[in-house]
Amino acid sequence: MSKDALSATPTEAAGSNTVFARFDRVGKIFKLPGDRQIDALEDVSFTLGRGKLVGLLGPSGCGKTTFLRIVAGLETATYGTVTIEGKLVNGPHPNFAFVFQQANLMNWRTVLKNVLFPLEIRGEVTRASIERARDLLNLVGLHGFEDRYPSELSGGMQQRVALCRALVYDAKLLLMDEPFGALDELKRMEMHDLLLDIRLRTGVSVMFVTHSISEAIYLSDTVAVFSKRPATIARFIDIDFPYPRENAMRYEMKFTEYEHEAGRALGIAR
Numbered sequence: 344m345s346k347d348a349l350s351a352t353p354t355e356a357a358g359s360n361t362v363f364a365r366f367d368r369v370g371k372i373f374k375l376p377g378d379r380q381i382d383a384l385e386d387v388s389f390t391l392g393r394g395k396l397v398g399l400l401g402p403s404g405c406g407k408t409t410f411l412r413i414v415a416g417l418e419t420a421t422y423g424t425v426t427i428e429g430k431l432v433n434g435p436h437p438n439f440a441f442v443f444q445q446a447n448l449m450n451w452r453t454v455l456k457n458v459l460f461p462l463e464i465r466g467e468v469t470r471a472s473i474e475r476a477r478d479l480l481n482l483v484g485l486h487g488f489e490d491r492y493p494s495e496l497s498g499g500m501q502q503r504v505a506l507c508r509a510l511v512y513d514a515k516l517l518l519m520d521e522p523f524g525a526l527d528e529l530k531r532m533e534m535h536d537l538l539l540d541i542r543l544r545t546g547v548s549v550m551f552v553t554h555s556i557s558e559a560i561y562l563s564d565t566v567a568v569f570s571k572r573p574a575t576i577a578r579f580i581d582i583d584f585p586y587p588r589e590n591a592m593r594y595e596m597k598f599t600e601y602e603h604e605a606g607r608a609l610g611i612a613r
């Protein structure tokens with residue numbers, strides 16, 4: 344995919360060999376009372392490669408969350424299509440996991456029982472799946488907290504529990520809406536490395552919304568910069584840093600250049 348690719352036609356995601364998801368001229372118009380309407384999305388087209396990580400950046404209120412909700416099947420597009428693994432999305436799918444800005448844990452359930460909840464509603468709690476939940480908690484540094492309650496955890500720890508809950512059932516697609524927005528900078532950086540580690544181990548494809556240019560660059564294979572509303576893709580930026588990524592890269596000249604490029608696409612830098 345070219346860095347300057349515009350969204351009029353579907354465009355390949357960075358370096359991917361297999362297409363996992365295809366978004367073809369996705370548009371959304373919200374009808375409001377009294378013949379009013381909000382044009383939220385217009386002709387958003389690109390593909391997400393299997394196991395790839397795409398960050399969505401854009402001005403506030405441009406339509407990023409709406410796009411993510413359409414991909415998740417939680418909202419219907421006014422026109423255009425979302426195809427995942429060759430199948431049209433027309434409702435929520437059991438293989439898609441969502442992580443929101445707030446952890447949204449159930450305070451009356453222990454950490455382990457929060458993580459197991461998606462399996463419980465599928466009737467899939469087995470000895471092996473409990474083991475997997477414990478392994479995930481271990482991976483995110485929460486070993487020993489399985490029987491604690493959410494109110495006993497910090498915000499960062501709660502967000503890590505939410506991530507485990509999203510990953511416990513082998514989701515193929517992880518959709519995240521500003522998942523680390525409520526965390527302080529250091530915790531956010533920790534979560535970045537954790538997410539990349541999980542992606543490496545599980546091969547999950549990831550799409551996430553962020554307001555942070557540096558977060559988008561640090562995590563993504565490709566950053567998709569949305570225009571002002573109605574949002575369309577203003578620019579794709581392929582991030583040519585190898586994985587695993589290291590914090591030192593945040594201070595490299597090339598990283599600053601990517602920040603400038605994203606800033607220009609957002610209209611906030613020259």
Ligand SMILES: Nc1ncnc2c1ncn2[C@@H]1O[C@H](COP(=O)(O)OP(=O)(O)OP(=O)(O)O)[C@@H](O)[C@H]1O
Nearest residue numbers: 373381383401402403404405406407408409410572
């Ligand atoms: N259910 C709805 N009904 C009517 N308008 C809506 C609805 N959901 C979103 N909108 C409008 O669509 C536009 C895009 O909203 P959206 O939440 O997708 O933007 P966003 O880019 O995620 O915003 P932010 O970055 O501030 O979180 C906004 O003008 C919003 O008011």
